[in-house]
Amino acid sequence: xLEVYKKKYTKTVxxxxxxxxxxxxxxxxxxxxxxIENKNIGDIHPFFETLIPLLSHKEKETIFSCIHLNDGEKSxxxxxxxxxxxxxxxxxxxxxDLTKHYxxxxxxxxxxxxxVINSQILELKNTYLKEKEAFKNIFIANFSHELxxxxxxxxxxxxxxxKTTLNQxxxxxxxxxxxxxxxLKKMIDDILDISKIESGNLELSIEPFQFLELLNEIxxxxxxxxEQKGLEFNYNFDKxxxxxxxxxxxxxxxxxTNLLDNALKFTNTGSIDFxxxxxxxxxxxxxxxxxxxxxxxxxxxxxxxxxxxSFSQVSSKETYKGTGLGLAIVKYLVELTNSKVTVSSQHGKxxxxxxxxxxxxxxxxxxxxxxxxxxxxxxTSKKYNILLVENSEITQLSVLKILAxxxxxxxxxxxxxxxxxxxxxxxxxxxxxxxxxxNLKDYEGDxxxxxxxxxxxxxxxxxxxxxxxxxxxxxxxxxxxxxxINDVLKKPFNENQLLEIIAKNLx
Amino acid sequence: xxxxxxxxLLGHFGVGKSSLIRRFVENTFSENxxxxxxxxxxxxxxxxxxxxxxxxxxxxxxxxxxxxNNTRFSYLLGTNAFVYxxxxxxxATYENLESELNFLKxxxxxxxxxxxxxxxxxxxxxxxxxxxxxxxxxxxxxVSAKTGDKVDALFSNLAEVLIx
Numbered sequence: 289x290l291e292v293y294k295k296k297y298t299k300t301v302x303x304x305x306x307x308x309x310x311x312x313x314x315x316x317x318x319x320x321x322x323x324i325e326n327k328n329i330g331d332i333h334p335f336f337e338t339l340i341p342l343l344s345h346k347e348k349e350t351i352f353s354c355i356h357l358n359d360g361e362k363s364x365x366x367x368x369x370x371x372x373x374x375x376x377x378x379x380x381x382x383x384x385d386l387t388k389h390y391x392x393x394x395x396x397x398x399x400x401x402x403x404v405i406n407s408q409i410l411e412l413k414n415t416y417l418k419e420k421e422a423f424k425n426i427f428i429a430n431f432s433h434e435l436x437x438x439x440x441x442x443x444x445x446x447x448x449x450x451k452t453t454l455n456q457x458x459x460x461x462x463x464x465x466x467x468x469x470x471x472l473k474k475m476i477d478d479i480l481d482i483s484k485i486e487s488g489n490l491e492l493s494i495e496p497f498q499f500l501e502l503l504n505e506i507x508x509x510x511x512x513x514x515e516q517k518g519l520e521f522n523y524n525f526d527k528x529x530x531x532x533x534x535x536x537x538x539x540x541x542x543x544x545t546n547l548l549d550n551a552l553k554f555t556n557t558g559s560i561d562f563x564x565x566x567x568x569x570x571x572x573x574x575x576x577x578x579x580x581x582x583x584x585x586x587x588x589x590x591x592x593x594x595x596x597x598s599f600s601q602v603s604s605k606e607t608y609k610g611t612g613l614g615l616a617i618v619k620y621l622v623e624l625t626n627s628k629v630t631v632s633s634q635h636g637k638x639x640x641x642x643x644x645x646x647x648x649x650x651x652x653x654x655x656x657x658x659x660x661x662x663x664x665x666x667x668t669s670k671k672y673n674i675l676l677v678e679n680s681e682i683t684q685l686s687v688l689k690i691l692a693x694x695x696x697x698x699x700x701x702x703x704x705x706x707x708x709x710x711x712x713x714x715x716x717x718x719x720x721x722x723x724x725x726x727n728l729k730d731y732e733g734d735x736x737x738x739x740x741x742x743x744x745x746x747x748x749x750x751x752x753x754x755x756x757x758x759x760x761x762x763x764x765x766x767x768x769x770x771x772x773i774n775d776v777l778k779k780p781f782n783e784n785q786l787l788e789i790i791a792k793n794l795x
Numbered sequence: 796x797x798x799x800x801x802x803x804l805l806g807h808f809g810v811g812k813s814s815l816i817r818r819f820v821e822n823t824f825s826e827n828x829x830x831x832x833x834x835x836x837x838x839x840x841x842x843x844x845x846x847x848x849x850x851x852x853x854x855x856x857x858x859x860x861x862x863x864n865n866t867r868f869s870y871l872l873g874t875n876a877f878v879y880x881x882x883x884x885x886x887a888t889y890e891n892l893e894s895e896l897n898f899l900k901x902x903x904x905x906x907x908x909x910x911x912x913x914x915x916x917x918x919x920x921x922x923x924x925x926x927x928x929x930x931x932x933x934x935x936x937x938v939s940a941k942t943g944d945k946v947d948a949l950f951s952n953l954a955e956v957l958i959x
Contacts, residue, residue, distance in 0.1 A: 334838040334853045338801045341873050352869045354833020354858070365833065390832060398830045401859070405809045405828070408887050 301385040305329070306378050311340040320366075320383055321359060329381065333357050339370060339381075347374040354390055357383070365390040421486065428483040432476045433727065433758040436779035439476065441682035442469045443782045448689050473780055478613040480758070481542075485620040489761040492624050496653040497537035499530060503564055506541065510548045510562065517552065520559035528566045530574055532655055534648030539621050544578065546614040547641050551582035558583025558638070567644060574649035579642040587633040595631065664787040666696045672794060673717055675700045677708055677733060678725040678756065683779075687723065690783045703728065705736045712740060712748050719751055721794055724773065726757035726764075733757070734771035741772035752793040756781075799851040800957045801873055802950075805866060805899075806880035807888040808859025811913040814940035815880065816856050819950050824941050831858045834870055841954040850954040861887070863895040868902075875957050877908040878949070881930065883937065884917050889930045896933065907956060911949060912937045 305316035311329045318324075321332055330337035335355055342350060352368040369382040446465045454462065484490040507523045514521035544562075551560045560582045567575035587595060596619040597612075615629075618641075622629050625645050633639035666672070674697050676687050684701055691697035700719070702708045712719050722740070726733035733755060743749040755768045758779045768776060777789045804812040813831050817823055820839045835856040842849050857870055877899055881889040892910070899908055912930060915923070916939040923937060938945045 333836070335836045337799055337838075337851075337853055338836075338855075338873050350869055350872065352834075353867055356833060356835045394830065394832050397832050397858075401808045401830045402828065404861075405885075408885055412885070 303383040436758040437680040440780035444686035492536040526565040555584035583638040586635040737771040800875040810882040
């Protein structure tokens with residue numbers, strides 16, 4: 289009985305063949321390949337051709353695993369053993385059919401290999417995207433940097449022009465110049481902010497500030513702007529709102545003004561509502577709800593997902609021009625507070641933008657007394673020597689004009705490190721403050737500052753240095769501090785900003 | 796005159812060894828990736844008219860390995876020429892090119908090796924130039940199994956070299 293079962297269920301998987309040294313099959317069973325006796329083994333399959341040179345080896349067992357053999361009638365995957373002898377015996381060839389086993393292995397290997405290849409491709413794509421993003425951000429930062437010197441010139445000279453005697457028409461022209469250069473400055477600031485945000489270089493600066501005062505200031509400005517456009521401006525500030533909170537006032541202002549600018553831009557008739565309410569105060573955190581509702585042109589549903597994308601403009605009309613960065617900046621800034629901006633809109637009817645932001649709410653919060661933003665004044669009995677290290681002629685002229693109008697300053701200009709050090713080391717005419725452009729033509733301002741800090745004379749070594757630059761990323765500020773720079777004036781700057789920072793740093 | 800030569804194709808998985816052989820032997824191509832386990836052996840005759848010789852190329856299509864040290868030694872026995880294939884679009888397949896070639900040279904001294912960058916149809920000439928430091932100096936030929944570019948030339952040149 290056992291023999292019957294064995295005969296029925298045993299599958300023959302091994303073929304034994306004896307060859308001569310030329311590869312002729314002398315003897316063979318027909319287990320896998322039949323009628324091969326007296327044929328050359330090389331004729332069965334090309335694999336065996338390459339075996340023939342090995343037949344003359346003495347006393348060797350060579351095992352070939354996972355060989356795919358296909359003779360036209362049959363296709364198997366096998367392990368092949370070639371055994372040669374040293375005592376004159378003919379070589380023995382054993383073909384072991386392991387097709388089922390290798391087919392299972394094939395499936396596993398297929399899945400594994402595809403997974404590895406896909407993850408390599410994904411990694412490459414990610415690297416490419418990161419490099420592209422990094423290039424874009426560097427380009428944006430460098431490009432906006434290049435614009436800042438000429439813009440400083442425009443702002444400064446518009447300022448200076450406005451202080452001369454002008455007729456009404458000229459005053460109107462100056463107003464236009466101020467407004468358009470202000471708009472240009474905002475665009476450059478926005479581009480730089482986006483670049484900072486996308487490269488992870490923007491952080492919130494959390495400090496106590498007058499929250500209600502900020503809201504009222506914004507409301508006041510936008511009420512005027514809305515009324516100038518013939519729109520109704522409504523506001524509703526919850527009576528429970530805290531007077532002082534801890535947060536980033538500058539960035540909150542940026543979020544709210546960007547949203548209100550957006551509402552103003554896209555609303556031609558009707559109203560804009562600016563609503564701020566308290567959700568709750570819990571564990572010294574105030575959750576505040578901000579909502580801007582307009583009766584503007586609204587947004588089509590298919591476009592809503594794109595409105596927060598950088599440089600995206602869902603309206604192609606010329607009347608709604610801009611960089612397309614305002615809402616992207618709002619989204620990023622709000623996300624920095626671990627929150628989200630939501631929008632609901634109906635095309636042709638209007639939109640509602642809202643968000644909830646958390647602030648620190650603590651009765652012990654105290655707002656630092658801000659220095660009065662009056663005109664900066666200097667000690668009229670003293671004349672200060674300012675050394676400006678700057679290549680740009682426009683900026684040189686701007687600074688010269690601003691300082692000359694004060695009457696307290698002598699201005700020297702240098703463009704090379706040796707000129708700077710020679711001037712500061714001059715005992716006859718001590719330098720009181722250095723304005724240092726960071727990106728000089730062939731030099732880095734922070735490197736020159738390091739050299740100043742190594743001068744032998746203490747009072748020369750300790751001269752106040754103000755970096756004048758558009759590069760104000762966190763890593764840049766760290767670099768300036770390490771170089772011994774005392775303060776940073778961001779380009780483009782206006783007269784007041786320059787004078788304020790000089791006054792702050794002069795001894 | 797008729798001679799038979801064993802050529803072994805090796806390299807990482809997914810670089811296109813099987814596709815190159817199928818292009819040469821059958822003049823076909825498929826985008827679908829099917830893993831090779833073990834070894835497939837195909838054969839094609841090439842005529843060298845100048846030498847009045849027919850060369851039977853017995854081409855061994857080895858399973859891909861991300862580490863050449865894992866290659867089954869028995870596969871390399873009796874090889875007349877190696878073709879090392881990498882994928883120009885996947886750095887993982889050529890980042891250890893030099894050490895892999897040294898391994899082969901060590902194991903099979905005096906056996907010629909042709910280094911081939913496959914899938915050149917997917918990249919630009921500028922890309923190839925930019926990567927000359929990565930693989931350019933070691934590569935003999937850039938080919939495409941998909942378009943067939945220089946595939947015949949690869950094997951014909953090999954056949955000529957082998958019967959010298």
